Amino acid sequence: MTLAEGVQIVSFGILAVMVLGSALGVVLLTNIVYSAFLLGGVFISIAGLYVLLNAEFVAAAQVLIYVGAVNVLILFAIMLVNKREDFSSIPRRWIRQGATGIVCFGLFALLGTMILITPWSLAPTSSAVIENSIVEIGKHFFSDFLLPFELASVLLLMAMVGAIILARRDIIPEVAIAKEREIVSTSLTLPERPREIASIGSSPTKEQ
Amino acid sequence: MDFSISIANQLNAATILPEGIVIITLMVVIIGDLIFGRSSSRWLPYAAIAGLLASIIALYFQWNNPEPIAFLGAFNSDNLSIIFRGIVALSTAVTIPMSIRYVEQSGTSLAEFMAIMLTATLGGMFLSGANELVMVFISLEMLSISSYLMTGYMKRDPRSNEAALKYLLIGASSSAIFLYGVSLLYGLSGGETNLTTIAARITDASSSQSLGLAIALVFVIAGIAFKISAVPFHQWTPDVYEGSPTPVVAFLSVGSKAAGFALAIRLLVTAFALVTEEWHFIFTALAILSLVLGNVVALAQTSMKRMLAYSSIAQAGFVMIGLIAGTDAGYSSMIFYLLVYLFMNLGAFTCVILFSLRTGTDQISEYAGLYQKDPLVTLCLSICLLSLGGIPPLAGFFGKIYLFWAGWQAGIYGLVLLGLITTVVSIYYYIRVVKMMVVKEPHEMSDAVKNYPEIRWSLPGMRPLQVGLIVSVVVTSLAGILSNPLFTLANDSVVSTPILQSAVVTRELPQNNVKVSSTVAPSTQH
């Protein structure tokens, strides 16, 4: 085992522990702020795994997008609406938690077995050492992944338009309101009268 | 430079001309609204409809394209994809006229609504032709994200917000599951994303790979079943349908579902050809559950939109029969039924919109005695509901008959019998509404109908709604009797699609073998 291999194995071990630990923390901790910060830890550790795979561009993009943008926005959302609310403890909560735990563990065991017994058709060694991964990624983006790449721009445009629509305050000019009223008074009412909002407790009964 | 030229020559970009037209329409809608302001809402919807119709015409000229594969395998424009793209575009073209009045009256802006709806259409169209995993995922997300946005579009209505949030959360988790399954496919095929290559690479479903393939299959089906709202994955449907704006519901129940079925056919038939038995089994279970639960629960609904939600779950169950049949007739009956379903369901939704625009309610009991006040809506709604139930001689009857026939031919007798029984159940709840509207005496009229406003078609945005309504109803009533062109269309598209042809052949071979030899035979057939 050369020095490089040793370093790789040790770093993989550290990163794996970090990923698992912080991911479990995200799920299990009750303080949502901790969960959000640990999520950042998960993202960074995954970026580390990408570096180990020689995918440095993907690693940097992961840090930039997930840590720098997504996680910061999550934190913003949490901190701007940091409203502490005490939930009344549900009786026999441990049964639900236990059931969830069993299901999750079962799924984990299933996926783990699957990963272990499947002969993944991997090339033994990557035949061509890619000199500059960014150039390769760029070539793929503009050849066989051209259509999804361009389509993503439409998707992002619409996501942006939609986010603005949901976030903006509707300012309806007085004239328009007056006109609406006039129409309403003649023949029409609001399309659907708002009814009571379905509360969380009553939704299971409404389901069926 | 030579890199770009050599790539550009292989792209075969003309195949996405219809989608290009939709993108241009989208740009026209956004920029037109930006430049001309509020006054543009008078012509924008018509521009959008014109764009969609132009896109359908462009699709027509693509029929029997000799070179269907485009963008180096990312997009497949065979006849199957063309017909599904046509269904998606047509459903939007019918949905937009009914949304004009609705959106205007709710005081939100029309241009953005149409822009989002066009994006959803675009996502659905690309999804119908996507031949590559990345493409599948991007177009699926495009469809889903636009659907979430449309669901929450009426943000002053708390029900709309609630629906959007539920839809978003469940949808995001189903996307994640789907993505996991797809990534397993990528791994099993040794790093391929093209569906045809994947199918070629996963040839040995030896016992070692079968577990991975099975898990990938289950996860992928979970994602697809969410889109077509088949039963264990249907929980979002009633709440979303009830809360979101009605035109959106119309689109979700037709366009989004059709795209989901297109994805199901392409992905399952090509990439999961090896585990055909398994996915037929899973879909049989889904179909049974959908048929039973959708139809039975629909009986108990008091809200028209919730009833239509459960009815759409049940209808998805019917369409699944064609998918499970897995024969030429099966696939073409699916397409035929979806085409017919488009018009009858959108017709029904148009009537519901019209009624709620005039009275502000969508409770079934409020429809009582509508016949006296508004015979047109009553007639149209009755025709559409009866067609949904499958009463001859309406279009729905022929669609169902064809589906059941295809299923019977393929030997899935149990499922067909269940379909027949649940059809009877479904007729009951559809007829209940019709009876409510027609039979009631004048003194039994509901309050909403008593205060029914004077019918004015001259109000802004009402005329297109009327046109859309008449068109859907005419097609619904005539498509049954004059069903031959639609029938031929559906048949042609299936017969001339290579992936389905090879699938039909490979499916029939193992079946013969099963009867002769042991059950190990199917896996060794390839």
Next chain:
Amino acid sequence: MNSGIDLQGSLIDTLKDFGLPPGVAKAIWLPLPMLLMIIGATVGVLVVVWLERKISAAAQQRIGPEFTGPLGVLQPVADGMKLVFKEDVVPARSDRWLFTLGPIVVVIPVFLSYLIVPFGQNLVITDLNVGIFLWIALSSIAPIGLLMSGYASNNKYSLLGGLRAAAQSISYEIPLAFSVLAIAMMSNSLSTIDIVEQQSGYGILGWNLWRQPVGFIIFWIAALAECERLPFDLPEAEEELVAGYQTEYAGMKFGLFYLGSYVNLVLSALIFAILYLGGWEFPIPLERLAGWLGVSETTPWLQIVTASLGIVMTLLKAYFLVFIAILLRWTVPRVRIDQLLNLGWKFLLPVSLANLLITAALKLAFPVAFGG
């Protein structure tokens, strides 16, 4: 272009001559440049602090520090010692873990970014393919640390300061990245070495400054905002927020913030020098100078001169920019938070986008001048 001095190769060769196996020799080499860089960055901070105090004093017609050491050069050292020996106060009902972690998360990425700062052809810790992109990515981690310390302080001013800092940082990252992207497009690479080499050959005339006049200004504004320097020091605007996210910090934890902000300033200046001012290049191309003097490029002493001149040039350019930043601090008034965000989103973002598009167009039209 000669490859210049190769310290790594020489040291490893020397060690191998002592009879060490090559792996061990490499392992001995590995930590050296990193250590050197950390020490260099820290010393650089001391210099900047001293400069800041002296130049501020000059701008306000004061004398500034003068008793500690000649001309007060030891003043920053004294400041640092004070911070180290101060009591480490953690405010009551604050979140002890996040409170401690915050400054660390802020500082580490800044130091990591020094990985890609070149002082010469081979005088760089790693010549990564992603190069400058790594800096952009790493600088986006800092807001997490700011939010962390703002939240953990259990103080409204701190929380507001942290949120402001994060908002400002994300807003200005986008124009910053766009202007860097324009440079990367001209250099056909993200590697800092390639970016400098692309500017070499014509001396001062070849620097990106002339080809990217708009990008150059956008980058400077955005870099100032990223470093939270006045006129953009809203997160710690003392009139409004006491000291922003730093309010509750004392002792070495405050010292880390202080260190981080100055290291970041020097780093931004260095990157700016690399992107727009030709990095280690002398204003007159050295090869030509050597040619006129009749000295061969491979002469050992010339290589040493080139290398040291490269380091000196990089540092000179960087400190010139730091000087400008300090001058700006005392000449420009602070903007309001809404003005700051308006400037970022409604002005810099469109302009930088247009700059990017124009650069792409020019690259297609004049491949000779814009990197083909």
